[in-house]
Amino acid sequence: MSRADALRWDAARLSAWSEPHLARVEAALSKWVGVDAPAQLGDAMRYAVLDGGKRLRPLLVFAASEAVGGRPEAALRAACAVELIHAYSLVHDDLPCMDNDVLRRGKPTVHVKFGEAGALLAGDALQALAFELLTPAGDEVAPAVQARLCRLLAGAAGSQGMAGGQAIDLASVGLALDEAQLREMHRLKTGALLQGSVEMGAACGDESTSPATPAALRDYGAAVGLAFQVVDDILDVVADSETLGKTAGKDAASDKPTYVSLLGLEGARAQARELLAQALAALDRSMLADTGALRALACMVVDRDR
Amino acid sequence: MSRADALRWDAARLSAWSEPHLARVEAALSKWVGVDAPAQLGDAMRYAVLDGGKRLRPLLVFAASEAVGGRPEAALRAACAVELIHAYSLVHDDLPCMDNDVLRRGKPTVHVKFGEAGALLAGDALQALAFELLTPAGDEVAPAVQARLCRLLAGAAGSQGMAGGQAIDLASVGLALDEAQLREMHRLKTGALLQGSVEMGAACGDESTSPATPAALRDYGAAVGLAFQVVDDILDVVADSETLGKTAGKDAASDKPTYVSLLGLEGARAQARELLAQALAALDRSMLADTGALRALACMVVDRDR
DSSP states (O other): OOHHHHHTOOHHHHHHHHHHHHHHHHHHHHHHSSTTOOTTHHHHHHHHHSSOSOOHHHHHHHHHHHHTTOOHHHHHHHHHHHHHHHHHHHHHHTSTTTTOOOEETTEEOHHHHHOHHHHHHHHHHHHHHHHHHHOOSSSSSOHHHHHHHHHHHHHHHSTTTHHHHHHHHHHHTTOOOOHHHHHHHHIIIIIHHHHHHHHHHHHTSOSOSOTHHHHHHHHHHHHHHHHHHHHHHHHHHHSOHHHHTSOTTHHHHTTOOOHHHHHHHHHHHHHHHHHHHHHHHHHHHTTOSOOHHHHHHHHHHHHOOO | OOHHHHHTOOHHHHHHHHHHHHHHHHHHHHHHSSTTOOTTHHHHHHHHHSSOSOOHHHHHHHHHHHHTTOOHHHHHHHHHHHHHHHHHHHHHHTSTTTTOOOEETTEEOHHHHHOHHHHHHHHHHHHHHHHHHTOOSSSSSOHHHHHHHHHHHHHHHSTTTHHHHHHHHHHHTTOOOOHHHHHHHHIIIIIHHHHHHHHHHHHTSOSOSOTHHHHHHHHHHHHHHHHHHHHHHHHHHHSOHHHHTSOTTHHHHTTOOOHHHHHHHHHHHHHHHHHHHHHHHHHHHTTOSOOHHHHHHHHHHHHOOO
């Protein structure tokens, strides 16, 4: 497919591309999550993961993997693993000692349904399961790819990734962050796992791509990751809870710094457009022919309404 | 070293063997844990991990690795990783929504010191760090060994291991478990990670050991893991909080089923001796020459007073 074609992906084409991937992810998650887990643990894990969410991270994994000619078996496991990390982070984030949220994806949060201890354990078990999915016995995924995927996911999830960003978030309530500090918080809190999704997808390939590719895809992932958060901040202000499927307006209510509070609504929108331009420019630098899905996903992140 | 020699390891010899390993683990953990983590996250992670604990799991990793001629670099990373999983489980276990404990290793628990949200995040980040340590870039540890170590650790920590056991524990308060149910709970809750330590140590080897070895070491790990919990139940009754470094008598206070409540004190002691015999018999079946440290560690687990 030519670059010109790729630029023309409309919503229908993105849907047609996404649909079979989403179906594979749902089937795989349903097969792998919480099966044979004792007591209520399996139910809580499945409740946290199945039948909800946009699955943006899995789609980024698939799009990046396809762009570099990655192996579908590895990409499917990477896609599920990154979604499990995302799901566990939401479960723990919603706990009373964190955001104390009762609504998520239009349903009661996990701790409302299974108790605090049940939600804590479900989150913990989901994180472990992510790494279990990445390391199947047998020769389905090459050991070197397994190791690389674990390295990327652990880095994206840990203290210098998502968990680190949440710690900054926790420490920053009520503080007047400047734009650089806000950007650093979101680079870790949301950006690291989105960027990690792209890098994990690329790690499913055979490493015979152009030397420019890994750095360019990392830049793409970083721009999309930050754009996602800027749009999240915008939606928290302009959307209602019903559309969002979670509590709207909670940033302002909890006195958290956001891109909107810092740059104003129009400033935040301009920022999102600028980040989209950066993401698309990075794809041009990647020297990859088949970036249509990555391009369309970046546009979707910025144009979404929930 | 002959089997006869191995049988003769006394406390002094175990100490002499343990000391340099413990020093390496402490140095490595100090170098790797919570460094460059933002906000208070790094402090909480280090507080949870450093300068405390018997480091039984790392010692099991080293002993098993040496028994199979494993690579020291891999064993050190495996030893630290398994200790991080253990440490995170204690942090989350102590939270108000779980055991609500304020004393651990003679110090205030992590949430008392860093708040509930801080403790939650520190535990989450420690779990991620465990998998990060197992997957270094470069050629320090072969990719196949990295993948195997991640697989074993994720399995031991997850819903069919430690987290699953904790879910059973949570669901069983106030219930009259029989011995089979109690054993199943502890096989997962404490046993899985202890057995996993042994298996991870064995996975640092080159797989050229006798075919009998992996199964025998697994049996050894399972017996030691269960013996550890039986002795824990005994100590909860007979020791005081000062010696234990944690709150004694809390099982009875919280109406939890234990080996002592089920078998009586003497019955539990007989059970521990029987499990020790099983562990030592498994080592005989392993066909390994150098099992002195594994043997001595099994004895120590049963004879300990804290």
